Amino acid sequence: xxxxxxxxxxxxxxxxxxxxxxxxxxxxxxxxxxxxxxxxxxxxxxxxxxxxxxxxxxxxxxxxxxxxxxxxxxxxxxxxxxxxxxxxxxxxxxxxxxxxxxxxxxxxxxxxxxxxxxxxxxxxxxxxxxxxxxxxxxxxxxxxxxxxxxxxxxxxxxxxxxxxxxxxxxxxxxxxxxxxxxxxxxxxxxxxxxxxxxxxxxxxxxxxxxxxxxxxxxxxxxxxxxxxxxxxxxxxxxxxxxxxxxxxxxxxx
Amino acid sequence: xxxxxxxxxxxxxxxxxxxxxxxxxxxxxxxxxxxxxxxxxxxxxxxxxxxxxxxxxxxxxxxxxxxxxxxxxxxxxxxxxxxxxxxxxxxxxxxxxxxxxxxxxxxxxxxxxxxxxxxxxxxxxxxxxxxxxxxxxxxxxxxxxxxxxxxxxxxxxxxxxxxxxxxxxxxxxxxxxxxxxxxxxxxxxxxxxxxxxxxxxxxxxxxxxxx
Numbered sequence: 001x002x003x004x005x006x007x008x009x010x011x012x013x014x015x016x017x018x019x020x021x022x023x024x025x026x027x028x029x030x031x032x033x034x035x036x037x038x039x040x041x042x043x044x045x046x047x048x049x050x051x052x053x054x055x056x057x058x059x060x061x062x063x064x065x066x067x068x069x070x071x072x073x074x075x076x077x078x079x080x081x082x083x084x085x086x087x088x089x090x091x092x093x094x095x096x097x098x099x100x101x102x103x104x105x106x107x108x109x110x111x112x113x114x115x116x117x118x119x120x121x122x123x124x125x126x127x128x129x130x131x132x133x134x135x136x137x138x139x140x141x142x143x144x145x146x147x148x149x150x151x152x153x154x155x156x157x158x159x160x161x162x163x164x165x166x167x168x169x170x171x172x173x174x175x176x177x178x179x180x181x182x183x184x185x186x187x188x189x190x191x192x193x194x195x196x197x198x199x200x201x202x203x204x205x206x207x208x209x210x211x212x213x214x215x216x217x218x219x220x221x222x223x224x225x226x227x228x229x230x231x232x233x234x235x236x237x238x239x240x241x242x243x244x245x246x247x248x249x250x251x252x253x
Numbered sequence: 254x255x256x257x258x259x260x261x262x263x264x265x266x267x268x269x270x271x272x273x274x275x276x277x278x279x280x281x282x283x284x285x286x287x288x289x290x291x292x293x294x295x296x297x298x299x300x301x302x303x304x305x306x307x308x309x310x311x312x313x314x315x316x317x318x319x320x321x322x323x324x325x326x327x328x329x330x331x332x333x334x335x336x337x338x339x340x341x342x343x344x345x346x347x348x349x350x351x352x353x354x355x356x357x358x359x360x361x362x363x364x365x366x367x368x369x370x371x372x373x374x375x376x377x378x379x380x381x382x383x384x385x386x387x388x389x390x391x392x393x394x395x396x397x398x399x400x401x402x403x404x405x406x407x408x409x410x411x412x413x414x415x416x417x418x419x420x421x422x423x424x425x426x427x428x429x430x431x432x433x434x435x436x437x438x439x440x441x442x443x444x445x446x447x448x449x450x451x452x453x454x455x456x457x458x459x460x461x462x463x464x
Contacts, residue, residue: 028346029371046439074371111429111436115368118427123352125421127343130326132411134340136314137324137332139271 024064030078031116033060038113045110050086057082085109184215189223197233197248204235204244254294262290262298270302276319276410317409318416347377351386351408355417356426358403359390365402378402386411 027033037056038045061075088095088105095103130136196202204224211217224246227233234247254262269285270277282295299320303313306322314323324332333339343351350373353365366373381387385407392398404417414420427435 028349029369031370046436070372078370107433107436110439111432112368112370114427114432114436115429116370118432119349119353119356119368122356122420122422122426123345123348126352126355126412127348129412129414129421130329131340132323132413135326135329136413138321 021063022060024060024067024075028120030057030075031113032120033057033075034078034109035113035117035120045113048106048110050082050089050106054079054082054086081109184219186219186222186226189219190227193220193223193227193246194232194248197246201236201245201247204246207246254291254297259294259298259301262286262294263301266295266298267302270313270320270322273321276316276321278319281319314413315415316413317406323413344377346371347381350377351381351404354381354387354402355404355408355420356423358417359393359401360403361393361399361401363399384411 022033022036024033027036034053034057037043037053038048043049043053058079061079067075085105095105097103132138193207196207207224208217208220211220224233224235228235232249234249236245236247237243238245265286266282269282273281279292279295283290283292286295299313306312310325310328311322312325313320316323346369349369350365353368354360357364357368362373362378378387382389385405387402387408388405390401390403393401408414409416417423
């Protein structure tokens with residue numbers, strides 16, 4: 001029995017309209033497509049003919065051969081929303097809100113379309129503002145080109161020699177290297193540490209206790225590290241932040 | 254400040270504006286001139302300069318809270334010939350996203366997606382951020398703590414706006430509630446019309462039921 005009703009409804013709504021063919025990639029999403037359909041056919045956004053718009057929407061969708069899966073999702077969700085709205089409108093009893101008013105299932109869609117249309121228009125206006133780097137320019141703005149040639153300064157041997165001479169003159173003509181002799185030898189220290197370890201393990205503190213001065217301390221530590229690296233001694237620390245003990249290799253084995 | 258002094262201040266400001274790399278704010282100008290020069294004098298001198306440059310190839314534009322010399326928009330095409338590379342065109346989706354962020358800030362990605370009815374790619378938001386047009390203002394204290402997006406200073410500079418109040422048509426922006434009311438009002442009107450309409454689906458249904 002419902003078939004007759006639906007048939008009547010659909011024929012009523014689908015007055016033939018020759019729509020100019022459109023490509024989906026001209027649009028920025030399902031709302032954009034719907035707005036195009038509504039505005040180009042001068043439909044009333046508050047009274048959208050659902051059957052007609054759904055058919056036209058699906059037609060555009062089907063005309064698209066290949067669709068990016070992510071993009072397709074948004075379009076298909078809208079297709080199902082449209083069909084759901086259409087079927088809700090066919091319900092015998094109108095939906096009623098808490099205050100007893102009839103709910104038009106299309107209200108939400110209409111609001112969404114209006115909100116989107118507003119921002120679509122604002123985007124266009126924003127795009128028309130004179131933009132820096134496109135319409136207006138400020139002094140010394142460089143295009144974002146990688147191949148901008150920045151010539152190196154001209155140089156020649158004379159200039160180089162002149163510069164060198166100037167430097168020599170400034171330092172008084174004397175350029176000397178001063179070489180310091182090493183007063184402490186790491187090698188020598190290594191021998192000393194090994195000597196002291198011969199009698200068995202020794203605490204690091206104890207070993208460093210009688211080193212005269214900073215230079216000696218550093219040299220001894222370097223010597224220990226070098227011995228350790230060469231695996232001639234072992235370094236043991238039983239607990240975190242605890243005392244460090246040096247052991248001759250034989251003692252460990 | 255007499256006319257002669259004002260004239261001199263004008264030429265000084267002109268030089269400052271040319272030398273400055275970014276829009277010159279009132280605070281910077283006051284910093285340069287010190288206590289001796291009042292803001293009112295500076296404003297007067299700027300106004301005179303603005304008037305002087307009104308019909309020239311370069312203009313003094315008030316942008317991002319300061320003043321800057323810019324070429325007049327009508328010379329854009331000619332100026333482009335200086336460079337081989339044309340500025341990149343922005344996609345419509347990028348412009349729409351930017352518009353929503355600009356007019357609704359602080360806003361979230363979910364809100365933008367709801368308004369545009371499509372997914373927003375991270376790539377696009379990243380591009381807008383790279384240009385300094387969009388920045389993260391904070392996080393929204395809702396589940397998932399999404400980023401709150403807004404426009405950065407570069408947005409004002411690049412679009413030649415002094416402040417967000419200068420966004421085109423921002424006064425006419427209709428918010429959700431107003432749209433909702435508009436829709437409800439208009440749909441109710443239609444319902445009354447439909448009562449008299451024999452093609453009304455509900456009436457059809459009733460007629461069927463009776464028959």
